[in-house]
Amino acid sequence: MLDFLNYTFMQNALLAGVLIGFLASYYGVFVVQRKMSFLGSGLSHSAFGGVALGILLNTEPLWIAIPFTMLVAIAIVYLKDKTGIETDTSIGILFSVSVAIGIILLSLRTNYSGDAYSYLFGSILSVSTNDIIVTAILSVITLATFFFKWASWAYASFDSELAISDKINVLRDDYLLNVLIAITIVVAMKIVGIILISAFLVIPAASGKIISKTFFQMTIISIIIGITSSIVGLILSYYFDIPSGAVIILFQTLIFLIFGIIKRK
Amino acid sequence: MQNIILSAKNLSTGYANQLFLENINLQIPESSYVAVVGPNGSGKTTFLKTILGLKKNYTGELLINNEKPENVPSTWIGYVPQIKTIDRSFPALPIELVASGIKKNWVGVIPKEAKDKAMEILTEVGADSYAFKSIEQLSGGQLQRVFLARSLVRKPKLLLLDEPATGIDLVCELSINSLINEYNKKHNVTVIMVTHDWSAAYHHTNFVLLLNKKQIYFGESKSAFTDENLQNTFSHSGHHHDIKFGMKELVNA
Ligand SMILES: Nc1ncnc2c1ncn2[C@@H]1O[C@H](COP(=O)(O)OP(=O)(O)OP(=O)(O)O)[C@@H](O)[C@H]1O
Ligand SMILES: [Mg+2]
Numbered sequence: 001m002l003d004f005l006n007y008t009f010m011q012n013a014l015l016a017g018v019l020i021g022f023l024a025s026y027y028g029v030f031v032v033q034r035k036m037s038f039l040g041s042g043l044s045h046s047a048f049g050g051v052a053l054g055i056l057l058n059t060e061p062l063w064i065a066i067p068f069t070m071l072v073a074i075a076i077v078y079l080k081d082k083t084g085i086e087t088d089t090s091i092g093i094l095f096s097v098s099v100a101i102g103i104i105l106l107s108l109r110t111n112y113s114g115d116a117y118s119y120l121f122g123s124i125l126s127v128s129t130n131d132i133i134v135t136a137i138l139s140v141i142t143l144a145t146f147f148f149k150w151a152s153w154a155y156a157s158f159d160s161e162l163a164i165s166d167k168i169n170v171l172r173d174d175y176l177l178n179v180l181i182a183i184t185i186v187v188a189m190k191i192v193g194i195i196l197i198s199a200f201l202v203i204p205a206a207s208g209k210i211i212s213k214t215f216f217q218m219t220i221i222s223i224i225i226g227i228t229s230s231i232v233g234l235i236l237s238y239y240f241d242i243p244s245g246a247v248i249i250l251f252q253t254l255i256f257l258i259f260g261i262i263k264r265k
Numbered sequence: 266m267q268n269i270i271l272s273a274k275n276l277s278t279g280y281a282n283q284l285f286l287e288n289i290n291l292q293i294p295e296s297s298y299v300a301v302v303g304p305n306g307s308g309k310t311t312f313l314k315t316i317l318g319l320k321k322n323y324t325g326e327l328l329i330n331n332e333k334p335e336n337v338p339s340t341w342i343g344y345v346p347q348i349k350t351i352d353r354s355f356p357a358l359p360i361e362l363v364a365s366g367i368k369k370n371w372v373g374v375i376p377k378e379a380k381d382k383a384m385e386i387l388t389e390v391g392a393d394s395y396a397f398k399s400i401e402q403l404s405g406g407q408l409q410r411v412f413l414a415r416s417l418v419r420k421p422k423l424l425l426l427d428e429p430a431t432g433i434d435l436v437c438e439l440s441i442n443s444l445i446n447e448y449n450k451k452h453n454v455t456v457i458m459v460t461h462d463w464s465a466a467y468h469h470t471n472f473v474l475l476l477n478k479k480q481i482y483f484g485e486s487k488s489a490f491t492d493e494n495l496q497n498t499f500s501h502s503g504h505h506h507d508i509k510f511g512m513k514e515l516v517n518a
Contacts, residue, residue: 033355084281154371158355162346165317166339166369212356213399216373 004238012132013124013191013244017230019135020188023142024197025226027181028205029219033157039076039178040198042091043185046072048194049098050186051119052105061119062130065186072098073182077174122193122245124237135187142180153177154215191234193245200245203252204229210259225255267294270423270455271316275325278315279308284324286311291474291483296453298446300466300486303476304499309459310347312476313425316457317344329423339369343416347427347459348409353401359411360396363387366415386418387411390444406437413441417448424448426458430465442469463490 004010031039050068054061072094079090118126145153156163156170164170185197192200208221233248240247269292276289286308293299301309315323318334329337363383364375372379387393392410395403403411409429416424426445430438446469448454460466466473466486473489475481475498482494 151371151373154373155365158352158357158365158371159346161314161317161319162344162365164319165342165344168370209356213397214358214361215356215371218356219373 004235009125009127010234010238012127012129013234014231016127016132016135016187017124017191017234017244018227019139020184020191021226021228021230022223023135023139023184024188024192024201025204025222026142026146026219027177027184028201028203028226029208029215029222030153030157030177031181031201032205032209033215036087037198037202038088038091039181040185040201042076042095043069043073043182044189044194044197045095046098047182047186047189048119049102049105051189052102056105056109060130062134062186065189066134066183068098069182069186070179073178074175077171077178081171118193119189120194121243122189122191122196122248124191124234124244126190131187131190134183138180138183138187142184145176145180149173149176150219157215191230191244192248193243196245196249199249199252203249203256207252207256207259210256210263225252229255267296269293270295270330271457272328273326276315276323276327277325278311278320278323280311281322284322285478286476287479289325289480291480293455293457293472296449296455297472298449298470299455299457299472299474300470301457301459301474301476302461302463302466302489302498303481307477307498309476310427312474313344313427313457313459316423316425317342340419341422343419343421343424343454345409345412345416345424345426345429348405348412348431351408351412353403353408355400357400358397359387359392359400359403359414360384362400362411363415363418366418382418383414386414390414390417391440405431410441413444420452421454424454424456426456428459428461430460430462
């Protein structure tokens with residue numbers, strides 16, 4: 001029954017899955033509450049530009065995609081702060097520019113047939129040791145933010161002006177949050193796929209919100225859903241040989257629907 | 266000679282590059298009760314936010330207890346924002362809102378002492394019965410009380426209230442007004458309150474600030490509501506509405 005545990009690729013995928021399930025569902029609560037769902041798809045498509053560059057340069061795409069996506073995340077906050085351009089608008093622009101760059105770069109590599117497909121839809125076969133190391137480091141940092149940053153991110157999510165009036169450096173916090181979300185999206189990309197990442201970021205938090213009375217509860221429930229759905233999704237993906245991202249998202253949607261029905265009663 | 270708790274000289278403030286609220290000049294003595302009156306969009310909220318230190322780009326001088334707004338400790342000022350600007354979709358309980366006022370940050374798990382303290386003040390403002398009801402389900406007046414509790418729990422020296430009586434029925438309004446009065450008198454708290462209720466401003470406050478993108482009047486409440494002042498405050502510059510503002514009705518109200 002548990003024979004999949006004998007395969008190294010499956011051990012890697014499960015380990016990475018649990019970690020990205022935690023990361024995405026944790027940051028997702030801020031994304032949902034700040035009504036920035038578009039950020040997920042914007043950043044993941046930007047990551048595509050970075051991946052394409054990595055493939056063209058024949059290096060590990062991760063090393064290019066991470067700084068590339070971080071830069072986009074910083075640009076979004078910067079434009080909002082300095083020019084008042086709405087986050088939605090700047091994401092829309094940066095998103096398309098990155099995809100355009102990505103497509104051109106990939107077309108330059110004529111002999112390329114590789115794993116673009118797995119980046120789009122997610123694959124459990126593709127998780128490398130590098131992926132796991134980066135994801136693990138990010139998870140440790142994220143766990144620390146739970147103790148040192150969660151409260152001020154929550155406060156600013158509720159009302160940024162009240163937070164500023166309490167001397168919280170909301171701008172610095174926003175930069176940090178966006179950068180960490182950007183890295184999360186890059187590391188989650190391989191398992192979940194570029195196309196489905198924004199759902200992966202949003203659905204656990206949205207489900208948690210349905211049945212939570214407090215933001216703290218919402219955070220905890222979201223994390224539980226994020227981790228559980230990754231494990232269940234990866235196992236189903238293994239047995240039925242279908243793209244992992246799709247299975248995870250459908251499982252999360254099922255939970256979302258069940259919570260919705262429970263709530264209506 | 267009373268202490269001056271807030272003083273503005275040639276203060277202009279607003280958004281980004283647009284300082285639309287101009288030429289504020291006033292001195293507010295400690296423990297006075299000030300009403301800020303003006304039409305929609307006249308800059309009332311902007312004025313309060315400047316005092317709070319939320320507007321970095323003001324020009325002129327603004328001193329709160331002889332400090333610039335950004336140097337005033339946050340516990341010094343209690344602030345009740347305009348309720349219509351609050352995001353009620355945020356999953357939170359009144360007790361958490363008050364606890365955030367105590368801790369100056371959001372709190373995931375509220376420590377026992379903070380919880381007791383929060384309950385105490387919620388009881389004082391008459392909001393204890395819904396302390397654990399989600400803010401999404403509260404009426405405007407109930408949420409108003411919760412924010413009042415949140416601002417009072419810091420024992421502020423200066424209380425900034427943005428339309429604390431809007432959308433509240435008369436009985437609630439009277440009890441909120443008397444609560445504010447009590448804090449003003451017994452605890453020597455200086456109160457600056459944005460209100461559309463001229464009658465309350467006339468009868469209960471010491472000073473009135475009339476705003477319409479600039480300072481129209483600042484001074485004793487009793488001499489604030491002259492026809493001329495009200496015309497200047499509430500009439501558009503382009504055309505004349507010929508509103509009759511009667512002093513008599515106000516005095517008899
Ligand atoms: N984010 C913003 N950016 C630019 N201008 C703004 C912004 N918010 C408000 N304003 C403008 O600032 C002016 C004053 O707004 P303010 O909120 O201070 O008015 P107010 O007197 O509190 O009005 P109300 O009675 O409606 O609460 C308005 O003319 C408004 O159009
Ligand atoms: Mg206002």
